[in-house]
Amino acid sequence: MSDPILVTENLEKRFGGVVAASEISLSLYPGETLAVIGSNGAGKTTFVNMVTGYLKPSSGTIRFRGRDITGSSPRKTAQAGIRRSFQISQIFPQLTVLENVMIAEIAAADGKGGLRRAALTDARMQTGRAVLDRFGLGQHSDTAVGTLPQGIKKQLDIAMAAINDPALILLDEPTSGVSSDEKIEMMERVIAPLKADDATLLFIEHDMDIVTRFAERTVAFYEGKILADGPTREVLSEDDVRKYVIGGVHA
Amino acid sequence: MMKTDFRREPLYIAILAVLLIVGFFLPSWLRFLLQTALAGGLVALGVALQMRAGLVNFGQGLYYALGGYAVGMLAAQAGITDIFILLIAAVLVSTVAGIVLGLLLSRYREIFYAMLSLAVSMILYGLLVKAAWLGSTDGFNIPPVSYLGWTPDRAVRPDIYYVTTAVLTVIACLATARYLTSGAGMLCEAVAENEIRLEYLGASPRKVAFIVIVVASALSGLGGGLLAMSTGHVDPLMTNWTTSGGFVFVALLAGRGSTIAPVIGFFLLELVRTYALDLAPNAWQMILGLVMLAVILLLPEGLWSLIERRRKA
Ligand SMILES: Nc1ncnc2c1ncn2[C@@H]1O[C@H](COP(=O)(O)OP(=O)(O)OP(=O)(O)O)[C@@H](O)[C@H]1O
Numbered sequence: 001m002s003d004p005i006l007v008t009e010n011l012e013k014r015f016g017g018v019v020a021a022s023e024i025s026l027s028l029y030p031g032e033t034l035a036v037i038g039s040n041g042a043g044k045t046t047f048v049n050m051v052t053g054y055l056k057p058s059s060g061t062i063r064f065r066g067r068d069i070t071g072s073s074p075r076k077t078a079q080a081g082i083r084r085s086f087q088i089s090q091i092f093p094q095l096t097v098l099e100n101v102m103i104a105e106i107a108a109a110d111g112k113g114g115l116r117r118a119a120l121t122d123a124r125m126q127t128g129r130a131v132l133d134r135f136g137l138g139q140h141s142d143t144a145v146g147t148l149p150q151g152i153k154k155q156l157d158i159a160m161a162a163i164n165d166p167a168l169i170l171l172d173e174p175t176s177g178v179s180s181d182e183k184i185e186m187m188e189r190v191i192a193p194l195k196a197d198d199a200t201l202l203f204i205e206h207d208m209d210i211v212t213r214f215a216e217r218t219v220a221f222y223e224g225k226i227l228a229d230g231p232t233r234e235v236l237s238e239d240d241v242r243k244y245v246i247g248g249v250h251a
Numbered sequence: 252m253m254k255t256d257f258r259r260e261p262l263y264i265a266i267l268a269v270l271l272i273v274g275f276f277l278p279s280w281l282r283f284l285l286q287t288a289l290a291g292g293l294v295a296l297g298v299a300l301q302m303r304a305g306l307v308n309f310g311q312g313l314y315y316a317l318g319g320y321a322v323g324m325l326a327a328q329a330g331i332t333d334i335f336i337l338l339i340a341a342v343l344v345s346t347v348a349g350i351v352l353g354l355l356l357s358r359y360r361e362i363f364y365a366m367l368s369l370a371v372s373m374i375l376y377g378l379l380v381k382a383a384w385l386g387s388t389d390g391f392n393i394p395p396v397s398y399l400g401w402t403p404d405r406a407v408r409p410d411i412y413y414v415t416t417a418v419l420t421v422i423a424c425l426a427t428a429r430y431l432t433s434g435a436g437m438l439c440e441a442v443a444e445n446e447i448r449l450e451y452l453g454a455s456p457r458k459v460a461f462i463v464i465v466v467a468s469a470l471s472g473l474g475g476g477l478l479a480m481s482t483g484h485v486d487p488l489m490t491n492w493t494t495s496g497g498f499v500f501v502a503l504l505a506g507r508g509s510t511i512a513p514v515i516g517f518f519l520l521e522l523v524r525t526y527a528l529d530l531a532p533n534a535w536q537m538i539l540g541l542v543m544l545a546v547i548l549l550l551p552e553g554l555w556s557l558i559e560r561r562r563k564a
């Protein structure tokens with residue numbers, strides 16, 4: 001097997017007395033698609049926050065492509081090639097869909113003369129429109145984001161995470177806020193373009209149908225710890241996982 | 252809405268042409284009012300730029316005064332009267348101050364940024380008031396400036412000063428329009444809307460804020476320099492909070508839709524102030540307050556949005 005792209009060793013995060021995550025040792029391999037499951041408060045978002053440098057781990061280390069990135073920052077991890085989307089979509093509500101993507105492109109060019117040069121080049125507009133088309137957002141490109149339905153906002157949030165060819169993309173509950181009969185369709189719309197770029201993908205998910213369908217491997221969190229890690233079918237059929245994770249989910 | 256159509260050189264050339272032609276027909280008092288409003292309008296523009304990034308600067312008069320005093324001190328005390336050197340010095344001094352303060356203040360937001368910038372400007376006010384050698388509260392007068400060795404005489408001086416102010420103001424607005432279409436200008440709104448997301452996209456909101464602070468300081472320094480040349484006088488009121496508050500008022504009133512709107516807005520404010528002081532000396536502030544309230548409630552995007560709306564319809 002090739003070298004892992006992301007390795008965390010014994011990650012721990014405490015908030016005062018609350019242990020949000022502990023003993024998180026996990027390796028992600030290039031190109032794989034991995035689901036993270038766990039009931040509310042299991043520490044899933046905390047894990048993503050640590051990997052992206054938003055939260056500083058209380059202890060433990062994170063290595064990305066062999067480099068230590070423990071205690072880095074969202075900006076540095078983004079520049080290094082880690083991108084994420086959010087449980088509650090984080091976009092620029094006053095701007096249009098296309099403008100949101102343009103912002104993502106301009107931001108990616110920060111440090112490479114991107115702030116100095118004219119921002120709205122034809123090339124960049126083209127890339128922006130192409131990204132929207134790939135994510136099935138083309139028809140919304142000139143709509144102000146604030147007025148769009150939840151599902152489209154989440155899709156845009158994910159499309160923005162895909163800008164600048166990241167090596168690792170972390171999706172925090174991509175289908176939350178989307179009605180259950182639309183969830184699978186939405187996942188299909190976003191996973192295909194993400195996988196087309198060979199990105200390594202981790203997504204947090206509460207819906208086991210989606211996990212079974214889209215993830216080769218699954219990691220189950222329980223009370224801040226890893227309860228199980230392996231091929232999705234095996235993990236989902238483990239007794240502990242059925243009892244503590246799947247049983248404990250209020251969908 | 253992210254503005255993508257700032258870059259319209261012909262528009263700026265047309266505006267300059269109008270300013271120059273109108274200048275010949277206006278009564279001299281009104282033209283002088285316009286001239287000082289152009290200078291002050293650059294400061295209002297600086298405030299409006301920062302507002303795009305969510306920064307409300309309640310002390311922008313600081314840079315206005317620095318530009319003005321740079322011109323004044325060089326001309327009155329060092330005997331340097333060449334307008335080009337004077338204005339370059341004005342921009343340089345205010346920009347250096349903008350860089351220093353930008354480094355310190357670019358990580359603050361909202362009320363903290365507003366109060367800190369106000370505080371710094373009032374420190375300068377205090378220093379200038381105390382400086383007897385700079386005329387304390389009275390300030391001091393500045394000798395006429397020269398153009399590459401030629402000092403315009405009394406007869407043509409007002410015309411020359413007006414043309415200088417109009418040309419440089421329009422050039423500064425055009426340069427600002429270019430900045431607004433650069434990456435740094437474009438990211439301002441993203442800083443105001445969702446800073447964390449911007450970081451997660453790989454950009455530094457702090458750098459974006461720093462750049463807008465510096466751009467605004469350069470504009471304001473030029474404005475202060477032009478005012479000093481125009482009036483032949485500077486005093487500490489330039490950096491008083493009442494002056495800075497006026498710039499915030501105009502920036503809010505004008506909205507963020509244009510580089511020219513704050514300049515026009517400042518002219519209207521000066522005009523209203525001139526008349527209101529005559530007609531209703533005691534009700535003047537109240538009128539301002541009511542106008543402000545009406546704009547915030549009815550036109551949160553500023554007066555410019557009226558024009559924009561019509562254009563879209
Ligand atoms: N900033 C914070 N300060 C204090 N406690 C926090 C903070 N962030 C998370 N926690 C706590 O850490 C624990 C793990 O939270 P986390 O958000 O990682 O859960 P999660 O698995 O993402 O849950 P959900 O499925 O509800 O999103 C919870 O008990 C939560 O209350």
Ligand SMILES: [Mg+2]
Binds near residue numbers: 044045046087172
């Ligand atoms: Mg979560």
